[in-house]
């Protein structure tokens with residue numbers, strides 16, 4: 174059973190009893206946004222991250238979405254990536270390729286991974302340059318209010334510490350404003366070398382969805398969504414609020430269990 178959608182100042186909450194329901198709802202949401210973007214702009218620019226998110230996208234590989242989605246119009250990017258070889262078990266590219274991209278007919282030149290032969294700083298620079306080319310080509314839209322790419326959809330997860338993409342609590346990268354893509358060599362969660370979209374890019378997107386499941390993230394969800402504090406670097410998830418776009422939280426009952434004013438069935 175799913176709860177009715179709840180509108181909060183920090184986004185729309187979609188709370189599901191089971192991971193299967195959550196996956197179905199996520200597939201329908203991505204499919205609707207893809208259809209709308211293709212209708213409006215002729216292309217769908219999507220940024221993924223890692224974690225269990227990729228498994229939750231599995232329903233898109235099944236009927237009816239495998240047949241109804243205009244895969245040729247999809248362009249896939251990463252909101253964050255570990256600076257490891259593409260064949261490494263830690264690679265977000267590899268996770269997405271094995272679990273999702275290899276199962277749907279997305280054109281390979283539309284899959285925009287980082288160059289895994291470079292150092293973190295070079296990989297971030299190169300990725301930002303590639304995104305700039307795709308903005309020029311109008312594959313990615315551009316924000317009307319800031320010098321940022323405007324992705325049709327950025328899909329994120331949130332860790333138990335509140336991190337989103339590779340924006341970790343109290344890390345200097347949270348303050349990055351001039352870059353679209355930043356690098357880290359000291360990620361508190363291994364592997365240490367990563368690249369990540371900066372907050373201005375995340376907040377310039379047309380749509381951002383944050384998928385969070387499990388008990389271990391309940392406190393982080395409470396701190397990111399409830400009226401407990403202003404934006405603060407100790408809760409990166411709380412710093413996500415698309416200025417021209419829409420934020421949706423996909424939660425299971427466990428992740429939602431510490432939210433104020435959300436009565437969950439026993």
Ligand SMILES: O=C(O)[C@H](O)[C@@H](O)[C@H](O)[C@H](O)COP(=O)(O)O
Nearest residue numbers: 223224225226330331332333362
């Ligand atoms: O970059 C990383 O280290 C992970 O991708 C991380 O951000 C993960 O997505 C969250 O910690 C939630 O992970 P799970 O949903 O898999 O628990």
